[in-house]
Amino acid sequence: MSENDGERIVFVTVGTTCFDSLVKTVDTSQVKDELYKKGYTKLVIQMGRGTYNPIKCSGGNGCLTIDYFTFSSSIVDHLRSASLVISHAGSGSIFESLRLAKPLIVVVNEDLMDNHQSELAEELAERKHLFCARPQTLQQTIQCMDLQSLIPYHPGNAKSVSELINRFLGFPED
Amino acid sequence: MIDYFSTMLLHQWLLLISSFLALILARICYVMYKTGKPLCKTLQPLSTLIIMGSGGHTAEMLNLLAVLNIDRFEPRFYIAAATDNMSLQKARSFEDSLTNKEGRNCQYVQIYRSREVGQSYITSIGTTLIATAHALWLMIKFRPQVILCNGPGTCIPLCVIAFFFKVAGIRWSSIFYMESIARVRRLSLSGLLLYKLRMADQFFVQWPQLKKEYPRSHYVGCLM
Numbered sequence: 001m002s003e004n005d006g007e008r009i010v011f012v013t014v015g016t017t018c019f020d021s022l023v024k025t026v027d028t029s030q031v032k033d034e035l036y037k038k039g040y041t042k043l044v045i046q047m048g049r050g051t052y053n054p055i056k057c058s059g060g061n062g063c064l065t066i067d068y069f070t071f072s073s074s075i076v077d078h079l080r081s082a083s084l085v086i087s088h089a090g091s092g093s094i095f096e097s098l099r100l101a102k103p104l105i106v107v108v109n110e111d112l113m114d115n116h117q118s119e120l121a122e123e124l125a126e127r128k129h130l131f132c133a134r135p136q137t138l139q140q141t142i143q144c145m146d147l148q149s150l151i152p153y154h155p156g157n158a159k160s161v162s163e164l165i166n167r168f169l170g171f172p173e174d
Numbered sequence: 175m176i177d178y179f180s181t182m183l184l185h186q187w188l189l190l191i192s193s194f195l196a197l198i199l200a201r202i203c204y205v206m207y208k209t210g211k212p213l214c215k216t217l218q219p220l221s222t223l224i225i226m227g228s229g230g231h232t233a234e235m236l237n238l239l240a241v242l243n244i245d246r247f248e249p250r251f252y253i254a255a256a257t258d259n260m261s262l263q264k265a266r267s268f269e270d271s272l273t274n275k276e277g278r279n280c281q282y283v284q285i286y287r288s289r290e291v292g293q294s295y296i297t298s299i300g301t302t303l304i305a306t307a308h309a310l311w312l313m314i315k316f317r318p319q320v321i322l323c324n325g326p327g328t329c330i331p332l333c334v335i336a337f338f339f340k341v342a343g344i345r346w347s348s349i350f351y352m353e354s355i356a357r358v359r360r361l362s363l364s365g366l367l368l369y370k371l372r373m374a375d376q377f378f379v380q381w382p383q384l385k386k387e388y389p390r391s392h393y394v395g396c397l398m
Contacts, residue, residue, distance in 0.1 A: 091230040
């Protein structure tokens with residue numbers, strides 16, 4: 001159940017990183033208005049080690065309700081109750097969201113050196129499992145996104161590796 | 175007369191040293207040939223070193239451990255970098271969740287890092303030497319028969335030492351390397367080293383682009 005009492009929650013997560021440019025971008029009126037236009041009612045931001053604090057808001061008057069926190073032992077509950085997830089490009093956050101079949105926008109942090117994370121986000125976006133953006137293009141991505149165009153991601157498992165390892169080590173087949 | 179004997183002695187020493195080097199070279203060639211060849215049938219459990227990395231690496235390693243016939247990999251030694259607090263906790267939670275706990279013999283160890291993110295390369299030489307010494311100590315202590323790793327830099331000193339142990343006949347460790355799912359087009363530095371130096375017995379990649387680029391790898395699809 002992703003909607004509570006008609007609420008449509010957007011959950012923003014940066015994992016254990018500091019990703020101030022994403023939090024700042026999400027906190028701009030342009031992005032908040034865009035989300036409001038798309039029918040979302042609440043914005044919850046997990047800001048990790050970030051230093052920029054968004055402005056909390058209790059909603060009403062055509063505004064989103066806004067709340068934020070730094071860390072949580074598990075964000076699964078927040079993910080479950082979300083109608084849209086906006087995440088940094090960490091593989092853990094990406095696959096947790098995809099496993100829960102949540103519409104996902106991955107925002108790549110361009111301040112990171114040797115940004116290999118973008119490879120994963122771009123590949124999954126090419127396969128239409130999520131939308132990929134940069135902080136500067138987030139508003140546009142939200143404006144143009146068509147959630148129906150997303151293809152569900154089928155989680156894998158490591159059984160094939162386990163079988164190869166077993167065979168290599170000479171263990172009997174299961 | 176004395177010159178003659180000195181020259182003789184020198185020649186003998188040179189012969190000895192060359193023979194010794196030739197022997198080592200032959201042994202290294204044999205080890206590289208044998209690496210990647212499946213082992214004979216076995217029923218005994220194998221001692222296993224599990225190298226944990228931060229964040230996504232830990233999640234991916236636990237994802238693999240969850241589907242292994244875990245009883246075949248005993249005793250298990252978990253290693254994580256000294257600055258990584260979460261991974262060993264998660265490993266403990268995993269072990270606690272297993273049903274058959276009798277005779278459980280796991281160890282959880284932290285190892286010095288070769289290099290912190292952003293550390294200068296000059297100071298990294300010193301820290302890498304310390305990390306290698308620590309890795310040597312741990313490998314002598316554990317002498318694992320199987321090593322599971324999936325990317326963090328922590329695995330390099332351990333795998334290099336495992337290779338030397340193979341050459342020296344101290345212990346044959348089968349090294350399984352699983353490149354992270356986040357690596358789509360390029361290998362990580364650890365992966366590149368293990369692949370090029372042919373140190374991993376089996377090298378798994380999760381995306382077809384990597385299989386194309388590195389044909390000796392095994393393409394296993396996305397594991398997450």
